[in-house]
Amino acid sequence: MHVCAKYMSDSILPIDSKDVGTLPEDAVLVVDGVSKKFCRNLRRSMLYGMRDLAGNLLGGAAKQFLKQGAVQVDHQLRRDEFWALKDMSFTLKRGEALGLIGHNGSGKTTLLRLLTGIFPPDDGLIAIRGRVGALIALGAGFHPHMTGRENIYLNGAILGMGRAEVDAKFEEIVNFSEVREFLDAPVSTYSSGMFARLGFSIAVHVKPDLLLVDEVLSVGDMAFQAKCNELMHDYVKRGGSIVFVSHNMNAVQGLCSRVIWMDHGRCRQVGDASSVVGSYLAEMDDQYREMSLADIRRDNKGTGDIRIIKMVLRNREGKQVASLHSGEALTAELHYEAMSRINQPYFLFGIGSRYGGVLGASMLFDGFRPDVIEGQGVIRCIFSLPFLMPQVYWVSVGIRASDGVTFLVETRKIACFTIKTSIKELGFSGEVAESLARDSAPVIIQYEWELPGGRKYRHECKVLTELESET
Amino acid sequence: MKTALNGHGVPPITIYRPNMRHELGLFQTWVVMARNVWRSRELIWQLFKRDFLASYKKSFIGITWLFISPLLGIVSWVFLQATGMLQPGDVGIPYPAYVMIGTSMWGLFMGFYSSASSTLSAGTGLLMQVNYPHEALLFKQLANQLATYLITFLVNIVILLIFKVVPSWGLLMLPLVALPLFFLGTAMGLIISMVSVVAFDFSRMVDIFMSVLMYSTPVIYSAKTESALVLMINKWNPLTYLVCSCRDMVIYGNLYHPKEYFLSAFLALLVFLVSWRLFYVSEDKIIERMV
Numbered sequence: 029m030h031v032c033a034k035y036m037s038d039s040i041l042p043i044d045s046k047d048v049g050t051l052p053e054d055a056v057l058v059v060d061g062v063s064k065k066f067c068r069n070l071r072r073s074m075l076y077g078m079r080d081l082a083g084n085l086l087g088g089a090a091k092q093f094l095k096q097g098a099v100q101v102d103h104q105l106r107r108d109e110f111w112a113l114k115d116m117s118f119t120l121k122r123g124e125a126l127g128l129i130g131h132n133g134s135g136k137t138t139l140l141r142l143l144t145g146i147f148p149p150d151d152g153l154i155a156i157r158g159r160v161g162a163l164i165a166l167g168a169g170f171h172p173h174m175t176g177r178e179n180i181y182l183n184g185a186i187l188g189m190g191r192a193e194v195d196a197k198f199e200e201i202v203n204f205s206e207v208r209e210f211l212d213a214p215v216s217t218y219s220s221g222m223f224a225r226l227g228f229s230i231a232v233h234v235k236p237d238l239l240l241v242d243e244v245l246s247v248g249d250m251a252f253q254a255k256c257n258e259l260m261h262d263y264v265k266r267g268g269s270i271v272f273v274s275h276n277m278n279a280v281q282g283l284c285s286r287v288i289w290m291d292h293g294r295c296r297q298v299g300d301a302s303s304v305v306g307s308y309l310a311e312m313d314d315q316y317r318e319m320s321l322a323d324i325r326r327d328n329k330g331t332g333d334i335r336i337i338k339m340v341l342r343n344r345e346g347k348q349v350a351s352l353h354s355g356e357a358l359t360a361e362l363h364y365e366a367m368s369r370i371n372q373p374y375f376l377f378g379i380g381s382r383y384g385g386v387l388g389a390s391m392l393f394d395g396f397r398p399d400v401i402e403g404q405g406v407i408r409c410i411f412s413l414p415f416l417m418p419q420v421y422w423v424s425v426g427i428r429a430s431d432g433v434t435f436l437v438e439t440r441k442i443a444c445f446t447i448k449t450s451i452k453e454l455g456f457s458g459e460v461a462e463s464l465a466r467d468s469a470p471v472i473i474q475y476e477w478e479l480p481g482g483r484k485y486r487h488e489c490k491v492l493t494e495l496e497s498e499t
Numbered sequence: 500m501k502t503a504l505n506g507h508g509v510p511p512i513t514i515y516r517p518n519m520r521h522e523l524g525l526f527q528t529w530v531v532m533a534r535n536v537w538r539s540r541e542l543i544w545q546l547f548k549r550d551f552l553a554s555y556k557k558s559f560i561g562i563t564w565l566f567i568s569p570l571l572g573i574v575s576w577v578f579l580q581a582t583g584m585l586q587p588g589d590v591g592i593p594y595p596a597y598v599m600i601g602t603s604m605w606g607l608f609m610g611f612y613s614s615a616s617s618t619l620s621a622g623t624g625l626l627m628q629v630n631y632p633h634e635a636l637l638f639k640q641l642a643n644q645l646a647t648y649l650i651t652f653l654v655n656i657v658i659l660l661i662f663k664v665v666p667s668w669g670l671l672m673l674p675l676v677a678l679p680l681f682f683l684g685t686a687m688g689l690i691i692s693m694v695s696v697v698a699f700d701f702s703r704m705v706d707i708f709m710s711v712l713m714y715s716t717p718v719i720y721s722a723k724t725e726s727a728l729v730l731m732i733n734k735w736n737p738l739t740y741l742v743c744s745c746r747d748m749v750i751y752g753n754l755y756h757p758k759e760y761f762l763s764a765f766l767a768l769l770v771f772l773v774s775w776r777l778f779y780v781s782e783d784k785i786i787e788r789m790v
Binding site: 074153156160178186237 | 510511512513514515516517518519520541542544545546548549624625626627628629630631693694696697698777780781783784785786787788
């Protein structure tokens, strides 16, 4: 193996000259077929660790004394092992921001740790040109008893900045973090916001070529988040590259030109930001609906005096539907069976989305009640729904006894429906409206903008379908 | 080729591949690790400052403890000997002085071992968050150890003088003579630090064994003992020569059985080089298990 002396002086590990060739001139990061496995079971994990160690001691060391042989890559999974990452490949150019989205446990943080070099890959290759800076844990190594000033030097050293470099950048770091008055106070007295700002400031002033950001920006107040966002935009504009992991779709779309959707360690979709984010949110909706249906299948809870048979959702024509147009009226028809004579029960119907309850009809408020309920029956509530965003909504039902307190049937979700009107039909023509609609607040109302300079815009609630002509 | 943000010269290229560390030759490993230590000297200094000063900032007795503890250490031995319950034999100089210097040298060895063996566990949080040369952790631990030891050693000298035992000028050679202790203690510690991540019980057993190991060397008793078993153990134990040479260097200015000393020293160096290499090759896989 020919070792590239020119590069060896800048890295901890040896580099083969042919590896360097995998990195094209304008690329900052190349990830090629990278996989990583972990062990689920703690005991077994320890056992594998012992085996690796013993193998190195007995076999490896002896092997090295005789000749240098590369240890084989193990493509099989031992018992209880799983692939946290499998065959991830992508390239990042200078001045590009890449977003990584996916559920918790999809391997995003693992990938970042591999890029930082905390873990070695089990297969594949990672090549990075330039300095790497990671915002995985802000204030890494901060000692609470030491002052802000001392911690800047400490953290700087941990992140790879020499004393001279920290000296040169000291003022900038302090200015950006806005902790000057508390610079000589122990860090344990800092608020969590100050702590985060200082950690962020130091990490950012390492001025790496590749910046890895792992959901750290959810810590801290709005002002801090805004500042970080601004900094990252600036960074990309000046030619830096970012790998951005986040659950905030707005932030991802705002910053990144390309997005990778990761699912169980694999790359599920890669492409431009709006299409990948859109697909991801669409799937979230489907899962939410599945979740709601799962809730619905749970058993009745309550005193047992009334049993819910089913809820049927109908549109204005009386036809059973699972989806509606925005602005249409919804009839919620509840079929029940009363096991005994029940006097003056209260019925409560609710409608909500993933954000919680949005609308409701409750006899506790309005005072209307049936006098007596017995045997099988049907009760209907017709909702004149406002204009709603295209999302998945659930319908819940609860029944209370005449005292207004005891639950004959505890409030639970019992049905769901979707609003199928598209964003464009609702009059929203913003560029990113399509993919954000699923994530936004559900109720649409009329409003007016008055801009500086005098222009006015009104958003009206109307639906551009044949529904219009009937009113 | 300048990079947009750095303004430096040629940007460094970093490659990560599976099992990279195995590809390095034996000699190259030592070079790479030594270079890492040199390049992370600022980090070692900062980490050392953090740990050392922080541990004394909180306590009232603080640094004074470092002066008191050597005295407390020998109290039980002196008591046992003075009351006649312990018959260590003829040691040539007043017993308290003898036992103090001997246990101090043993303490130096144990210090190297325990600082090395907590290399990985002392850096737990940081190891998983930031990438930096882990050799820095080891040397930070050692620096801690040495700093504490320096103060203890000064107290030892003072006590020697009190007992009218004048240390010889050989004491200036002590750092050199103690080097094999560093090699052996650090070597064993490094291995155990990795073992303690994956087989914690085993490392505990080794810790206990190490604390008992002191009795296999003539530290608290005279080398001119009568028991044949003890004599044999002493003779074959490399630590005997290493620890006792350090002691004798301070008191008399000569080595304890020089031929055997150099053999043990060479052995210690060999063990150190092997374990250093083993650490380099295995540490990244071991650190994964710390998750």
